[in-house]
Amino acid sequence: MEQYSRKNNIRIQGLKENSGEDIKQVFNKFLSENLMIDSMGVSIDNIHRIGKNKNEDTEKHRAVLVKFTSHLDKQKILARKKLLKTTNIRIMEDLTAARFQLFKSCKNNFGVRNVWTNNGKI
Secondary structure: OHHHHOOOEEEEEOOOOOOOOOHHHHHHHHHHHHOOOOHHHOOEEEEEEOOOOOOOOOOOOOOEEEEEOOHHHHHHHHHOHHHHOOOOOEEEEOOOHHHHHHHHHHHHHHOHHHOOOEOOEO
16 A cells, blocks of 8 residues: 555655755756756646755755656656666655665665566566
């Protein structure tokens, strides 16, 4: 049930974080500049950073959790994530803690290129 409730979510790691930012505006800029997607064609239910910001001077930025109103919008974003290969930004499905641990374990055992997720399934 928990994974089903996350079916329209993605996590984005590596988006630069600034104090006082409007995360929706940052995400829309990211879509247009990096994924060549018009933000008007994507409907977002909720978007926010995950966790507490411990130190603003650090190079590590908190992940962004995006919940779309439509599963098709999520698939549109995931289909374009190949365009990010040369950047430090990563897009992945929002997995439960147990599935994420299994995913990491499989990547270590079988290699990064041999393991992927699709609709919460590994």
